[in-house]
Amino acid sequence: MNKSSIIEIRDISIGFTGRSGHTLPVLRNINLTVKRGETVGLVGESGSGKSTLALAAMGYLKRGLRILEGTCHFKDQNMFTLGRTELEKIRGGKLGLVPQNSGQSLTPTLRIGQQLTEALRLHSKLKSEQYHRRVLELLTQVRLPDPETVVVRFPHELSGGQQQRVAIAMALAGEPDALLLDEPTTGLDVTTQAHILELLRDLAADTGMAMLYVSHDLGAIAQVCDRVMVMYAGEVVLEGTTRQVLKAPSHPYARGLLASIPKLSDPHLPSALKGRPPAPGGAGNGCAFVERCGIASEICRSTRPSLASGPGNALVRCHHANLSNRLSMTPDGKKVCNADPNAEPAIYLDNLSIRYSKQSLINRLCGKKDISPATVDNISITLTKGETLGLVGESGSGKSTILKTVAGLLPPANGSIVFGDGENLPREVEQRCPNHLRRIQLVFQNPDDSLNPRHTIAEILEQPLKLYFSLTGQALLERSTELLELVRLGAHYLDRLPSQLSGGEKQRVAIARAFAAEPDLILCDEVTSALDVSVQAAVLNLLNELKQKQGTTYVFVSHDLAVVRALSDRVAVLYQGRLCEIGPAADVYSTPSHPYTEVLLNAVLEPDPDIRPKLTTDDVVELAPPTQGCPFQRRCPRKLGKICDTENPPWQQKENGHSICCHIAIEQLESMQFEEINIEPASA
């Protein structure tokens, strides 16, 4: 065994016994070595077995799984022959884990200091009087500002990014030789994500820890990893340096995956991989990817390829690795542009403001006015027929709140919503007539949550059809089938329950339900964020196609700037419930832009090791908008001074209806940003 390797997994296969009594493999013949000072990325979509492999490296198997063959060593110890107490010593000590959702893995009733002290007591040789100093050291190491105050905080008093930092500090408490990171930045805002990744990269360089980074996000992988393993259906299909894997991947799956990621620099729609991965044990004798591969031949069906050295010395599991460069790896979907500035308006949002807080009874009795700033304020947007408006912003920026208000689920405090034909929309859903309701449809983020698990697909689709069109019998059935075909599912789905569908299929049903109402406006609330990238690409393509066929107007909300760019004609940027910038997609995504848009764009992670995010502001999370002045005043890297704190910035118009809400003159913004772009590469 190699001395410098910290984690060494040899030819491991893990499986479970299926209902039929056969053994179904979840992982097949995987070799993985992580050396000291090295960061290895494990990429794959959900169900590819990446988490199972990472947990196996800790000597842990989920219930029902068992080792079929192979070994798993941490330093010199075989993890699966160790006893319970020995494992407990290693786990969390020399082998640390940073879980995906740290908010849930921290004990809610213990202060941060207590939790870190516990980790120190279990996994360090320090004396108890040294604990406090070490806790502060750890918190400083993960760059939490003001560690003294963090120590006495409870987990819920910290933001998601701060919680993640605490989890990293906890893993560092035992001075680990290796760190397992299971999707550590998933679910965080772009700017926070970029900060955490920078921290991890620096930690790896400073401490010489071995790191195993599990993620579905190629953008994150590109930032921190030295080597990458791409997993598909429980196998490693491609292994090489980050550059080899992301710049010139020689496996068709990796190329397809890259093509399905929307890119900031590329306004094309991502192209989706056809089909779905095989179920455990369903890969057959041939290549697991054969059904979805563009260059598969006879040999791919009959013989399973081995992991062999391919082009550029990367390890590839493909018979035709040399041909794989025929497959495109850049998004090439054509975005349909229905937007016509002269088209009739579909809906006006006029000076909307929304409040969550309710005034206390005493204040109301005294007749005091609520002076706290509204959660969402001063939103005036006109949507023309057939256009797609993208709404971007970090979590808490009020994107979903605005959608809920338009749908009537959350009455606005002020302002009005008016249809293009001049019909005023009542504030609350209960006051709206069926025709109003029909014209606006909402598609939710998570289809698991928006489809009633007890209804069949037929029952789900018939609800709007019965309610708005009073369809029954044969007509109902025909229309349901038609809708399913519209979203490229068949009539045979009608009898199924949502639990029998994959995530992408469920979201298609949710989209079909929205289209069932024949609406004028569809509100899409993060509709792809719960989906895998290849499925996301398929859903984006579907929405794009429907836009062309039905001429629907969309409001598309997402935290992912690249996804918004791929689908939207116009983009509005929100910060703390206030509009910062609005304009045609191409203009918003290029200079000049609002300082906040600039921060967001700089922080986006591209699946390219050569493009590093630029961090121009810290990742503080603001809980409430400031009472006066510019909403972005506290984080703005280009803040002018007092004027930003006291006066509301003016809207400055540019051509094409592109406008920016900032005190800095547009020409000045443009020259500032232009300079930086041109200076940066020279200094790098």
Add this chain to the structure above:
Amino acid sequence: MTVSATAIPQNSTLDHFSSILRDVLSRPSGAVGLFLVVFHIILALISPYIAPYDFKEMNSTMMLADPGINHWLGTDHLGRDVFSRTIQGGREAMLVTGIATPVAVIWGGMVGIFFGLVGGRLDEVMMRLVDAFLSLPWILKMLLLIVTFGTSILVLVPTLAFIYGIPVIRIARAATQDVVARDFVSAARARGNSRATIMRRELLPNVLDSLMVEGAMRWSWMLLAFSSLSFLGFGVSPPTPDWGLMISDARGFMSFAPWGVLGPVIALSSLIIGINLTADALAKSLGIDRAQKATV
């Protein structure tokens, strides 16, 4: 090796229940429990036709006789056959509680789902009233109502259904609150469905599991309550055989003629154990952890 396509259910609700039934039967507790319950129900239905003696036939020469060929469980203090009375002793109890349980679950469930959906101040006030009601001992409430209105079956059924529907409100409301926060309820609201439609179509199917388990539990509680009332003399009037009443009558002779108590005790406890085992297995099959629920 190929993966077979998942079976497509033709009727989701029916399929749901038949698969639950299969799962319940596959568990030892479920199989034993369900056997006991079904056995008791069948016995209650056919016992008048198979009982060897008339339950009110007295025999002054055979008072408190030991078990034997003629009287399998002996006779009571009036010379009546204990076996005949035992197998018929659950008829009244099962009839009353068998009607009162569904009534309790339906009204309690409807009210609970409604409060869960509406929420806000009304829900807050009503739930405090429910809490206040539950804090009184059940026997007190029950006796109060029975003393006021009498002990006929027409009073017992609504009384039991009312008293045991109150805790169902709590369970149904708690289950509803889990569901109400989910997006499909928002979707139904945004679509313009009425409150009644949302309750019936979106909420009820998701709360039904909890209600079924709750119903089974309420049934066993009600049986105990009914027997207790009979034991105290407020339930069934003699000479109709009833387990509670029989235990009450025979307990004075327990030292030398334990048969009189043993028969009804075994009958009553086996039915209640059967119901509890079934409810446990049902809860496990449905993935509801009853240990976490408040005991009321």
